[in-house]
Amino acid sequence: MTTILDRSFMEVAQLYRNKEVSPVEVIQQVFDRLEKIEPSINAFISTLKEDAYQSAIMAEKKFLNNEETHLLCGIPYSLKDLFYTKNVRTTCGSNVLKGFVPSYSATVVEKIKETDAVLIGKNNMLEFAYGIVHPDFGQTNNPNNVNKTAGGSSGGSAAAVSAGLGYFSLGTDTGGSIRIPGSYCGVVGLKPTYGLVSTFGVFPLSWSLDHVGPIAKNVKEVAVILNVIAGHDSKDPYSMHGDYSLINLSQFNERIYKKRIGVLPDSYLKCLKKEVKNVYQSTLEMVVALGFEIKEIKIENWHLAEEMIMNILLPEAAQIHQYMMNKREQYAPLTYEQLELGMKQRAIDYLNGLHQQKEFKRTVNSVLDEVDVLLTPTVSFPVPDEDPVIGDAEMNEMTFTGPFNLSGHPALTFNMAALTNESLPVGMQLIGHHFREEELLQIAHLIEQQGMIKGKE
Numbered sequence: 082m083t084t085i086l087d088r089s090f091m092e093v094a095q096l097y098r099n100k101e102v103s104p105v106e107v108i109q110q111v112f113d114r115l116e117k118i119e120p121s122i123n124a125f126i127s128t129l130k131e132d133a134y135q136s137a138i139m140a141e142k143k144f145l146n147n148e149e150t151h152l153l154c155g156i157p158y159s160l161k162d163l164f165y166t167k168n169v170r171t172t173c174g175s176n177v178l179k180g181f182v183p184s185y186s187a188t189v190v191e192k193i194k195e196t197d198a199v200l201i202g203k204n205n206m207l208e209f210a211y212g213i214v215h216p217d218f219g220q221t222n223n224p225n226n227v228n229k230t231a232g233g234s235s236g237g238s239a240a241a242v243s244a245g246l247g248y249f250s251l252g253t254d255t256g257g258s259i260r261i262p263g264s265y266c267g268v269v270g271l272k273p274t275y276g277l278v279s280t281f282g283v284f285p286l287s288w289s290l291d292h293v294g295p296i297a298k299n300v301k302e303v304a305v306i307l308n309v310i311a312g313h314d315s316k317d318p319y320s321m322h323g324d325y326s327l328i329n330l331s332q333f334n335e336r337i338y339k340k341r342i343g344v345l346p347d348s349y350l351k352c353l354k355k356e357v358k359n360v361y362q363s364t365l366e367m368v369v370a371l372g373f374e375i376k377e378i379k380i381e382n383w384h385l386a387e388e389m390i391m392n393i394l395l396p397e398a399a400q401i402h403q404y405m406m407n408k409r410e411q412y413a414p415l416t417y418e419q420l421e422l423g424m425k426q427r428a429i430d431y432l433n434g435l436h437q438q439k440e441f442k443r444t445v446n447s448v449l450d451e452v453d454v455l456l457t458p459t460v461s462f463p464v465p466d467e468d469p470v471i472g473d474a475e476m477n478e479m480t481f482t483g484p485f486n487l488s489g490h491p492a493l494t495f496n497m498a499a500l501t502n503e504s505l506p507v508g509m510q511l512i513g514h515h516f517r518e519e520e521l522l523q524i525a526h527l528i529e530q531q532g533m534i535k536g537k538e
Contacts, residue, residue: 086110086245089298090156091305093248097144097155104137104144104155104199111157111201115246121227123219124240126162127170128202133157136199143197151196152305157247161238162203163210164190164251165282173284174206174218174234176411187282188317189251189293189310196309201247204237208416210253210286211398212471215413220467223265225505229464232262232478236468238296239266249297249306253283255290256390257459257482260494263296264459264508267496269529270296271303271522272482274515275489276321278307279314287397288319289438290390290486300495300526304328307518321516328519333526340524342368343378343452352461352480360497360507361458367531368456376452381444382437386484387477389441392426392434399423415470438487445488449514454524457481459494459508463501481510491518495525497532 085093085107096102112130119125140155160166163173165183172178186194194200208215212233221236223229224244231240235252239262242250252259254272263270271294278293285291295306308327314320344365353361369375382389402420409417449455461480469476485492494508501507511528513521 084110084245086114090153090248090302093156094152094154100144104140105134107155108133108137108157108199108201111246114244118224118244119246121222122224122231122240122244123205123221124231124237124244124246125159125202126172126174126205126218126237129169129200133199133201136197140197140199153193153196153198153309155197155199156249157199157201158193159202159204159238159241159247159250160190160200161206161235161250161252163206163253163284165284166190166200166203169203171203171284173209175208175215175416176217177405177408183282185282188279188314190282192310204235204241204250206237207234207468208413209284209402210234210255210258211416211419212468213413213415213419214468215416223464223505225267226464226503229466229505230265230468232265232464233468234258235270235296236262239263239268239270242266242268242296242298249295249302251310252294252296253286254292254294254486255286255394256479256486259292259294259296260459260482260492260508260510261478263494264506265464267506267508268296268298269300269303269493269495270294271307271493272485272491273307273311273518274321274491276319277325277516277518278310279317279320281314281316285401287394289393289397289435292486300493300522300529301330301333303493304330304333304522325516326519328522333523337524337527338372339374340454341374341376341452343376343448343455345457346377346379349383352477353458354462356463356501357458357461357507361509364456364497364509364528364532368528371527371531378448378451378455380448380484382441383484385437386441386487387479389434389437389487390479390483392430393438395419395423396426396431397423399426419471441484442488445485445490446515449490453513454521455512457510457512459510463503463507464505485512490515491521493521493525495529
């Protein structure tokens, strides 16, 4: 049975303003549901019940007094547990930081706080976002089937949104860590343009590849959150400079004409499992029916993307963790092994990786000169039982996501309302031009809406 927790926060926001429901009532339902299903999902490391109630009471007073409020006022949300939260434990899913309590909050956390959204807790994640479950924290399970993984590394964030434990979350994405769990859990996850959203106060994995982005139930809600968190931050040395225009939400339902969608050649898609390929083909048919032109494109050095990523990721992660390497027993063994590999990485390989990244970015830019967006599957296979290990050739989750961490282009996974034989979601990915999130999200919204119509037929 569906409840208000299963509705979009756009609907809930209107109910608040109509005084048909209060933020306090919604918070009560969130924690009631969390108590029932969280043990089987394991989406949270910390919950903030008392603080959440106090925030909900304050939001409720604003509605009762007819004060002007942000759309997110009173809306419950969560954070991946590597976002610094002042006076709230931040573990990064590791025993290394199990007692760490930051003295300040991440820039994006402060921005959301200004909207009076209600933080309900910090989400479980793969240890330090490095692809490994720490045994003391455990795997986050998929709300659609708890015998399957929710994905990573932002698995707790995607699972929480999918399960109705808060309406949105913030995650991070270094090789697909927002989009992969978004696809597995049937929610929308956006990796914005590199530098568009501040990473200050977010524990890094690789400063050359890290992105911060929103996870929500639908594309339009992702746009709402992006409007809040985007923009230059002088505290972040990798933050974009210049003005960024807010996304015009009123344009989302306008029809888009004469857009070209780029697709990869069949030779790039040999890794697709049958169920994913079927959803991809049906998506292509849908976009053609919507009036889009399909154009096949090739991306030079596509198959070298993971090698380039690892040449950058391994040494940068090792540099970040070097002062904690004396705490070996507090890391998951595989995480520590990856850090050791980074310590052994040759400087020439790292520098080659950075050079190749620049070249790859130019390559993707040139491809996007020919089309408006690119369309790919998000992951080449259906939801697995457990998170594959980085470097697993048979189960490479980053095949379609990782290249766009290298290039820094905005990329989004969305749910096509299509299911595998085990009734699990399959996400599709759209990639757009740098800093053209509005166009990307508007196209994704149109396809998403059509997919929902088809799903109901």
